Amino acid sequence: MQPQKTLWFAVIALSLVSAALQLLGLSELLAFKRSDIAHGEWWRLISGNVLHTNWWHVAMNLAGMWVVVFIHRMHYHAIGFLCLMLALCLFEGTGLYLAVPSLWGYVGLSGILHGLFAFGSLCDIQKHLRSGYLLLAGVIAKVTWEQYAGGNPEVTSLIGAPVATQAHLIGLLSGLLLWGLYWGWCRTRQTTET
Template sequence: MFRIKQLAGDMDLAGFSRWLDQQGVQHRITEEGGDQVLWLAQAEHTDPVLAALEQYMAREDVRDAVDEAGRAPVTGGRWQPSPGHAPVVLGIIIIAGLLAWVTGLGSSELALWLTYTDPQAFPWQSFVQRLDALAQTLASGQVWRLITPDFLHFSWMHIIFNAVMLWFLGSQVEWFDGRGRFLALFVVTSLLSNTLQYLVSGPLFGGLSGVVYGVLGYCWLSQQRRARFQFPPALVVFAMVWMLIGFTPLPEWIGIGRMANEAHLGGFIGGLLMALVMAPGRPVRA
């Protein structure tokens, strides 16, 4: 062990120590004559650790972020939450799974109650018809239809992929930014993704992928303002490329079928807007 720095004994370094553990930095903090001494196992970590420690001690916002990250469910440097860390995200995934089963993956009559507008009750082939159908649907009080297409899935692979991505990203938003902020993000990205998809192609669509794109857009942009989320930068590039591919005939050529491209685009834009509107803050959790 290399002796790095001696600090006042009343300085709370618990959060900083947990954060170092998550970064894979082997260290030890000992008591010596009423003071604390920081030791590192590897000397090459000295400069970056001292720089991080200086920021931790000098700035309250950095200290809050590090302390929050230190309490995060990270093991071996990887985000590994349990259901208790993100109950809202888990609830959304469970509801989507149950409705996928109950509706027979969108094949039963019940699925008509979850579409943006009822495709059997209104003509929707033209843009004007879609606007009229939407106006009549909202006038009748069926406001839930603006959100419920999220819970329609047409294959188990479809819902499994969306669930995995939403759990990985959404659980981080709920943990670091709070349940209220995640719910706001969910509602806004749902409304934008579903509405844009409906206006372009009609009510025959469904899935959580618009929300997933929204959460990804939020995480990417909000991360620039305060680093706290864990995801590979290549994920954003892959998502953008996949979205662009969706606007080509390629998915249908290879047998995937037509993708809800406008939902992906609307969700991503919604996530970016929410990242601009909602400044990163400390979460308030019960």
């Protein structure tokens, strides 16, 4: 099977998991909850990222994921994409837990999407696509503005919860860090193969 087809199967599978979790209403068991994580429920660092507050939240985040994957599809194959998403979830959850002690609960994929967007933009830059610089500058400007101005009130109303702008910042930083690790790993492999 062609790599692009398997990538879209992975995106569909992740979308179905997220929708199924919303349908089953598993927030009590899987949402990022600081107190439960402190008592050993470490899976919440990852699983909270694929849960949502309502169906509008699901729809917006999944549409965002599809758009981001479409823009950077040439950089991914199914297994690499799923591994990147898992790593972004782990970095996001851990980052929120360690760096934002005031955040007691969190659900949503938007932080991960900021990381995925940054990672893809850096892949564009590595492939000498000038648009990568514009995309990276855009996501950095958006996240920087949110840290100053806060989340969009219309989105807050639609999803029934405050926009966790800290999650967007941690997602962005996670994407940058993971790309740095990926780049270093690629360089090390090239060195050892020559």
